[in-house]
Amino acid sequence: xxxxxxxxxVAMNVCKPVARWGRIQVEGLETLPESGPLLVVGNHxxxxxxxxxxxxxxxxxxxxxxxxxxLWQVRSLAPILNGMGQIPIxxxxxxxxxxxxxxxxxxxxxxIGVFPEGTRSxxxxxxxxxxxxxxxxxxxxxxxxxxxxxGTTDLTGFPRRPRIRIRFFDPAGxxxxxxxxxxxxxxxxxxxxxxxxxxxxxxxxxxxxxxSPVSED
Numbered sequence: 001x002x003x004x005x006x007x008x009x010v011a012m013n014v015c016k017p018v019a020r021w022g023r024i025q026v027e028g029l030e031t032l033p034e035s036g037p038l039l040v041v042g043n044h045x046x047x048x049x050x051x052x053x054x055x056x057x058x059x060x061x062x063x064x065x066x067x068x069x070x071l072w073q074v075r076s077l078a079p080i081l082n083g084m085g086q087i088p089i090x091x092x093x094x095x096x097x098x099x100x101x102x103x104x105x106x107x108x109x110x111x112i113g114v115f116p117e118g119t120r121s122x123x124x125x126x127x128x129x130x131x132x133x134x135x136x137x138x139x140x141x142x143x144x145x146x147x148x149x150x151g152t153t154d155l156t157g158f159p160r161r162p163r164i165r166i167r168f169f170d171p172a173g174x175x176x177x178x179x180x181x182x183x184x185x186x187x188x189x190x191x192x193x194x195x196x197x198x199x200x201x202x203x204x205x206x207x208x209x210x211x212s213p214v215s216e217d
Contacts, residue, residue: 046153
């Protein structure tokens with residue numbers, strides 16, 4: 001049975017020209033099981049991250065992301081998000097209801113996508129939120145796949161074409177262990193990802209910072 005909803009397919013296909021323009025390169029798709037509970041954990045530097053990861057994984061899975069609840073306040077966007085099976089979560093808070101929905105979906109065999117940093121890095125090192133670890137440990141049968149997302153911050157550099165690279169891989173430290181504290185698990189998974197892709201500012205902000213004069217005392 002195909003888990004991909006019509007709304008999800010349409011949304012991904014509408015954005016595919018952006019991915020092609022960004023010369024997207026996808027690696028490690030074989031680490032995404034085609035069925036069963038799956039938790040995809042990635043870095044977050046750009047608004048485009050969930051879209052590019054969704055396009056990269058489309059041949060194998062539909063990723064239902066934990067997305068900031070503010071997006072549902074946009075009338076035209078709310079039905080699309082619901083049609084894509086996205087789960088609203090209040091950013092910066094311990095949202096027990098959202099985590100409960102994610103656990104329920106995982107147990108039903110769905111693929112859930114999460115960003116352990118909880119928000120875009122904006123070029124800064126952020127700590128991993130413990131919710132990712134709690135989610136993985138609540139559903140021990142879920143497979144955890146990491147994804148390193150690179151180049152999405154350069155999509156703001158039009159007409160300069162970026163090179164987007166999406167790398168799926170299994171944690172080198174192994175799948176979650178039952179005795180592993182949630183916060184430690186979240187930190188371990190994020191550390192593996194960030195070892196491949198350091199935090200990055202958007203192209204425009206990097207360019208602005210480079211051109212800004214340095215003040216002298």
